[in-house]
Amino acid sequence: MNIxxxxxxxxxVRNLECQRQVMQxxxxxxxxxxxxxxxxxxxxxxxxxxxxxxxxxSDSPDPAEMDSMVSTGExxxxxxxxxxxxxxxxxxxxxLGFQAPIKTxxxxxxARIRSIDDTRLKELLEEYDVLVMAGxxxxxxxxxxxxxxxxxxxxxxxxxxxxxxxxxxxxYTDVPGVFTTDPNMCTDARKIDRVAYDEMLxxxxxxxxxxxxxxVEFAKKYNVTVHVRSTFSDEPGTIVTQEDETxxxxxxxxxxxxxxxxxxxxxxxxxxxxxxxxxxxxxxxKKILVDxxxxxxxxxxxxxxxxxxxxxxxxxxxxxxxxxxYEIGYEQxxxxxxxxxxxxxxxxxxxxxxxxxxxxxxxxxxNINILMISTSEIKVTCLIDDKYTELAVxxxxxxxxxxxxxxxxxxx
Amino acid sequence: MNIxxxxxxxxxVRNLECQRQVMQxxxxxxxxxxxxxxxxxxxxxxxxxxxxxxxxxSDSPDPAEMDSMVSTGExxxxxxxxxxxxxxxxxxxxxLGFQAPIKTxxxxxxARIRSIDDTRLKELLEEYDVLVMAGxxxxxxxxxxxxxxxxxxxxxxxxxxxxxxxxxxxxYTDVPGVFTTDPNMCTDARKIDRVAYDEMLxxxxxxxxxxxxxxVEFAKKYNVTVHVRSTFSDEPGTIVTQEDETxxxxxxxxxxxxxxxxxxxxxxxxxxxxxxxxxxxxxxxKKILVDxxxxxxxxxxxxxxxxxxxxxxxxxxxxxxxxxxYEIGYEQxxxxxxxxxxxxxxxxxxxxxxxxxxxxxxxxxxNINILMISTSEIKVTCLIDDKYTELAVxxxxxxxxxxxxxxxxxxx
Numbered sequence: 001m002n003i004x005x006x007x008x009x010x011x012x013v014r015n016l017e018c019q020r021q022v023m024q025x026x027x028x029x030x031x032x033x034x035x036x037x038x039x040x041x042x043x044x045x046x047x048x049x050x051x052x053x054x055x056x057x058s059d060s061p062d063p064a065e066m067d068s069m070v071s072t073g074e075x076x077x078x079x080x081x082x083x084x085x086x087x088x089x090x091x092x093x094x095x096l097g098f099q100a101p102i103k104t105x106x107x108x109x110x111a112r113i114r115s116i117d118d119t120r121l122k123e124l125l126e127e128y129d130v131l132v133m134a135g136x137x138x139x140x141x142x143x144x145x146x147x148x149x150x151x152x153x154x155x156x157x158x159x160x161x162x163x164x165x166x167x168x169x170x171x172y173t174d175v176p177g178v179f180t181t182d183p184n185m186c187t188d189a190r191k192i193d194r195v196a197y198d199e200m201l202x203x204x205x206x207x208x209x210x211x212x213x214x215x216v217e218f219a220k221k222y223n224v225t226v227h228v229r230s231t232f233s234d235e236p237g238t239i240v241t242q243e244d245e246t247x248x249x250x251x252x253x254x255x256x257x258x259x260x261x262x263x264x265x266x267x268x269x270x271x272x273x274x275x276x277x278x279x280x281x282x283x284x285x286k287k288i289l290v291d292x293x294x295x296x297x298x299x300x301x302x303x304x305x306x307x308x309x310x311x312x313x314x315x316x317x318x319x320x321x322x323x324x325x326y327e328i329g330y331e332q333x334x335x336x337x338x339x340x341x342x343x344x345x346x347x348x349x350x351x352x353x354x355x356x357x358x359x360x361x362x363x364x365x366x367n368i369n370i371l372m373i374s375t376s377e378i379k380v381t382c383l384i385d386d387k388y389t390e391l392a393v394x395x396x397x398x399x400x401x402x403x404x405x406x407x408x409x410x411x412x
Numbered sequence: 413m414n415i416x417x418x419x420x421x422x423x424x425v426r427n428l429e430c431q432r433q434v435m436q437x438x439x440x441x442x443x444x445x446x447x448x449x450x451x452x453x454x455x456x457x458x459x460x461x462x463x464x465x466x467x468x469x470s471d472s473p474d475p476a477e478m479d480s481m482v483s484t485g486e487x488x489x490x491x492x493x494x495x496x497x498x499x500x501x502x503x504x505x506x507x508l509g510f511q512a513p514i515k516t517x518x519x520x521x522x523a524r525i526r527s528i529d530d531t532r533l534k535e536l537l538e539e540y541d542v543l544v545m546a547g548x549x550x551x552x553x554x555x556x557x558x559x560x561x562x563x564x565x566x567x568x569x570x571x572x573x574x575x576x577x578x579x580x581x582x583x584y585t586d587v588p589g590v591f592t593t594d595p596n597m598c599t600d601a602r603k604i605d606r607v608a609y610d611e612m613l614x615x616x617x618x619x620x621x622x623x624x625x626x627x628v629e630f631a632k633k634y635n636v637t638v639h640v641r642s643t644f645s646d647e648p649g650t651i652v653t654q655e656d657e658t659x660x661x662x663x664x665x666x667x668x669x670x671x672x673x674x675x676x677x678x679x680x681x682x683x684x685x686x687x688x689x690x691x692x693x694x695x696x697x698k699k700i701l702v703d704x705x706x707x708x709x710x711x712x713x714x715x716x717x718x719x720x721x722x723x724x725x726x727x728x729x730x731x732x733x734x735x736x737x738y739e740i741g742y743e744q745x746x747x748x749x750x751x752x753x754x755x756x757x758x759x760x761x762x763x764x765x766x767x768x769x770x771x772x773x774x775x776x777x778x779n780i781n782i783l784m785i786s787t788s789e790i791k792v793t794c795l796i797d798d799k800y801t802e803l804a805v806x807x808x809x810x811x812x813x814x815x816x817x818x819x820x821x822x823x824x
Contacts, residue, residue, distance in 0.1 A: 053492065057431075057492045058495040058499050062494065062498045065494045065505075066495075068487060068506055069488050069492065072487050075481065075483075075484050079481035080465065080469045080477075080481065082474065083473045083477050084469060084470065087471070093477075096480070143510070
């Protein structure tokens, strides 16, 4: 049995006309003799409408009730879409999270998938040619409805593809695929044909919105080939898959950026063992995501500790740390909201040296000052003044000749 | 454990303000130490909105998908209402049809309840003080969502009350209770304090919309005391319960009418054995509900056959029977759309004679001609020209002194 999983977002199913277009996408693999699992989001705007309703009813709506409520968005889009398919004579039915079932933990609002009953799904695929699956939702052990968090439909699709061992998981979106960088920022941005899971993960964590980060983790873990492509064309998009030799021969696959950053510095921290934990544990408890951390070399037993947090968490970060000033023992806390992160990403870096310095040089040539640097195996991130974000992205894109297609650049 | 079941319709939960009023109703038995099961309908207008959406998508929407879709109405109202309760510190949760579970057959759109898991409900009532149950819905053996048909929330409430052996099942509505007749038609109409299941059944089948007929059948079968009362006041309403001596001492409890009727006559039918089946089986196959049937005494081997059908089914009835004219062997088919049914209902009739003739006389005194008569143990129905409906109702109401309260009327 050849199975294709296709996922369509809220914009793609927002009205009858759009759903008819989606149907054509579904009928293609169906007519080629494949079984199809279609994963749908709620019609655009519906989830927000429901969230607003809940906020009228309660200052802090119960998360379990919230999930029961917002999950109706997918329930409706799936029922409607199945009606369309049945009208075409396709043997189809809708399938809700609890019906599949997609079992999750009970973290309402951001549940994690624990298991999917592949036997049941295979049985249903014997009986039906197309299953229209509600994305974004599952159920806990008590059969209460859970949701997977914003963008969770991507994760639903990849998890289903993994469970039924689908040939491919197609994620349809309003862009043609994954780009070397944000095309709104850099007109030279080019669609990437193939990208490795790890690269995609780094891009997603840097705010590239094309795929939810957890769906990529899932795809990597279960080796699901994901095809990110456009709802509005038949052109192939970007294949997200295992690293291969072609990919490794490319130094840098893409440039990502994140403007939603703030820099915090604790000046003259007493450099004692355990000081890092003293600073960062209270922030972790508040679910504040600390990203780049730099500790200056200690001098006279004191050091400066600098790190970044999402801009929305700055106030809480400052409040939390000010309370602990005496305990931690720092002299001063400074913050800078005008910063952004720019990263170069590529699995090719693993086997090539000089990538980072090539990037630093390119930024220096444009007089862009680097405030902080952090590196991973396949990524180099620079924190810069946020007014240079666009310039930095374009500069790096050009420095690694990303507009020219995927090839090796000699750097040293 | 003392359990109270309360059901609120779509008008009662249509917005935040109304739901706050409903909450006060729920908090009363809760504060008295009862466990409460609240059964809610969808917010007024929501079910129709969804039906219209489905009709845009398909000329004949798949019934199973339709059920999955319209059931979201209750899912939303229940989640919102539970948020309100939780904000008040009440241990509450919502419960959907498949979660209870309320098992039904798989007749989508008009499913019948097969079983309710009372053990599970009792467990939940140990854990929670208020369960907010989605009315109108259940699930079949495959866990597909089913709905019970319009007004099905009444049935949900009564069935739940039966399952958990509730002390009372309160059905809240926008009227103060069950009336001796339609107050819009007869200003003397009086609220009835107590009414027998059988009387309520006859009233419901005559179009009294205060309770869905199947909920009354359920209540009778499982001996559930139903209290029909107003959402907008604290006055007691009408108790629907087992027949007792007080009720039997009342000849007539109420006057019902149904304007949605049409009369069909087959003239000069050959009176042979099996002729009734020949006429009515084809109509039954088309799901046409034939009500009153009168066959004139046969003369020269031919007879006239007269019966009533709902006005909406007249065309199909005529079409069906015209096709069979040769087979059935009748001379002519006539129809009359200007008719209505007026009934007097009362368990007291069982033990008293002269009720029917008292009614006939009253109508005769007003020169209202009776076109057809049918009687049951506790009901006398007259078919009349529909322009006399209001007059007939008022005349009968007065003839049995229903405005004066429940007492025996000497008729013979």
